[in-house]
Amino acid sequence: MPKRILNKRYKILGHFLFWLTSISFLCFIFYLYSQEINVALVAKALITNIGFAISVYLNLYVLIPRLLKKKSYIFYVFWLVLLLTLSSAFIQFIIVYPLRHVLGMSDRFSTFSTDTHSAFFFATFFYVLVSSFLKFIKDWLSMQDLNYKLAKIEKEKLEAELKTLKGQLNPHFLFNSLNNIYSLALTKSDKVPELILKLSDLMRHIIYESRENYISLVKEIEFVDNFIALQKIRTSEKTRIVYSRMADIPSAKIAPLLFEPFIDNAFKHGLPGTENSDFIDIGFSFQENGFLIFKLRNNYEETELWNKNNSGIGIENVKQRLEHLYDRNEYSLTITKQNQVFSVLLKLKLK
Incomplete structure (x- = not known):
C-alpha cells in the first residue's frame, strides 16, 4: 500500500479516536450531573461534539490557512469569535429544540441561558485552542523534517560537486605534472x-x-x-x-x-x-x-x-x-x- 494512502488512513483513524474519546468524556461529565445513563445523555454528548467539530475543522481548514497564515490577525479573531458564538448557539438550539422535548432532557444543560451559552462557548474555544496547538506542532515538525531533508540534499549536492571538482583536478593536473616532471627527468634535474x-x-x-x-x-x-x-x-x-x-x-x-x-x-x-x-x-x-x-x-x-x-x-x-x-x-x-x-x-x- 502506498505510504501516502497509509498516512491518510492513520490520520482519519486518529481523528476518529479523538472524537470517540471526547464523546465518552462528555458522557461521563453529563452523568455526574444527571446520575443516570440514557439515550438523552449520549445524544447531548454527540450533539455537543458536532458543534465542537464544526468550529475545530472550520478553524483548521478555513480560518488558519486563509487568515492567520496570511497575517490577517484582526479578521481572524473576528471570524473566530463569530464561529465560536454560532457553534455554541447551534449546540444549545439542537439540545433545546427539539431534543429536549423528544428525549426528555431536563438538566440545566438543556436550558437556553447566558451561563450555559458561555460554558459551551469556552468549551468550544478550548477544543479550538488544543486542535490549533496540535496543528502548529505538527506543522513545525513537518517543517523541521523538510529542512533536514533539504539540508541533507544540499550536503549531498555539495559533496557530489566536490567529487566532481576532484575528478576534474586529478587527471588534468596529474597528467600535466607528470609530463613536466618527465621533461625534467630527461634533463636529469x-x-x-x-x-x-x-x-x-x-x-x-x-x-x-x-x-x-x-x-x-x-x-x-x-x-x-x-x-x-x-x-x-x-x-x-x-x-x-x-x-x-x-x-x-x-x-x-x-x-x-x-x-x-x-x-x-x-x-x-x-x-x-x-x-x-x-x-x-x-x-x-x-x-x-x-x-x-x-x-x-x-x-x-x-x-x-x-x-x-x-x-x-x-x-x-x-x-x-x-x-x-x-x-x-x-x-x-x-x-x-x-x-x-x-x-x-x-x-x-x-x-
Whole structure:
C-alpha cells in the first residue's frame, strides 16, 4: 500500500479516536450531573461534539490557512469569535429544540441561558485552542523534517560537486605534472625526486584527507605549497609569481580545497602570455581575532574565461560550501575584475 494512502488512513483513524474519546468524556461529565445513563445523555454528548467539530475543522481548514497564515490577525479573531458564538448557539438550539422535548432532557444543560451559552462557548474555544496547538506542532515538525531533508540534499549536492571538482583536478593536473616532471627527468634535474614527493602528497590530500568537512589548516597550507610548486613547473620564467604566508601556521581547522579553485584558475586562465606583464600574487595572513586572510591577484585578458561570467564549478562550489559550513559572520568573500586584474579576498574564521 502506498505510504501516502497509509498516512491518510492513520490520520482519519486518529481523528476518529479523538472524537470517540471526547464523546465518552462528555458522557461521563453529563452523568455526574444527571446520575443516570440514557439515550438523552449520549445524544447531548454527540450533539455537543458536532458543534465542537464544526468550529475545530472550520478553524483548521478555513480560518488558519486563509487568515492567520496570511497575517490577517484582526479578521481572524473576528471570524473566530463569530464561529465560536454560532457553534455554541447551534449546540444549545439542537439540545433545546427539539431534543429536549423528544428525549426528555431536563438538566440545566438543556436550558437556553447566558451561563450555559458561555460554558459551551469556552468549551468550544478550548477544543479550538488544543486542535490549533496540535496543528502548529505538527506543522513545525513537518517543517523541521523538510529542512533536514533539504539540508541533507544540499550536503549531498555539495559533496557530489566536490567529487566532481576532484575528478576534474586529478587527471588534468596529474597528467600535466607528470609530463613536466618527465621533461625534467630527461634533463636529469635534481628537482625530480622532490617534485614527485610533492605530487604524491598532493594526490593523497585530494583523495583521502579532504573527505571531512573540516581538516587541519597545516595540511591545507601544505597542499597549497605543493600545488603552487607543481604549477610553477609549466609557467614561463617571465611570469612574476609571489607567494607569501605566515611562518607559524595556527593549530586550527578549515574546510578543504577552498583555495585551490582560485589558484588553479589563476594559473590556467590568468596568464594570457603578455610579455613581461603576467603576474600572480598569492598571500596568506592570520589575524589575532581568529580570522585567516587569503588574497590573490592575477592579470587576465578580456578574451579569457573571466569575461564570460563563468567562474566554473570550482569557485561556485567554494561559495556554496562556505555558505553551508560557516555562519554568515564567519566569512566574507570578495571577487573583483577590474582593469584586467582578477582579485580575490577571502576572510575566514578558523575552527
